[in-house]
Amino acid sequence: MNEPTHHQIATYLTNYVLSELVKYVMEDTGSSIEEAMEQVYNSPIMPALQDEEGELYVQSPAYIYELMQLPRYHSTQA
Numbered sequence: 001m002n003e004p005t006h007h008q009i010a011t012y013l014t015n016y017v018l019s020e021l022v023k024y025v026m027e028d029t030g031s032s033i034e035e036a037m038e039q040v041y042n043s044p045i046m047p048a049l050q051d052e053e054g055e056l057y058v059q060s061p062a063y064i065y066e067l068m069q070l071p072r073y074h075s076t077q078a
Contacts, residue, residue: 006052013057014049020061021068043068 004012018040025036040046045068048056056064 010052010055010057017049017057017059017061017064021065024061024065040068044072 021040022033022036025031025039026033029036029039031039045056045064048054049064
C-alpha cells in the first residue's frame with residue numbers, strides 16, 4: 001500500500017477542519033448550514049487554511065475557529 005502524499009494529507013485535514021468550522025458557526029450563531037458554509041468559505045482565514053506550505057490545517061479546528069473571531073480574520077459577511 002502506498003503512503004499518502006503530502007497533498008492528500010493536507011486535503012483530508014483541510015476538509016475535516018472546514019466541516020468542524022461550519023459546525024461551530026452553526027452552533028454559535030444559529031445559522032443554517034448554507035449560511036455557516038458561506039461564512040466559513042468567505043472568511044479572510046480561508047487563504048491561510050488552504051495554503052499547504054503554511055500548514056494551518058494541522059492546528060485544531062477549535063484553535064482556527066478562535067482565530068476566525070479575531071478582528072484581523074473576522075468576516076463581516078453573514
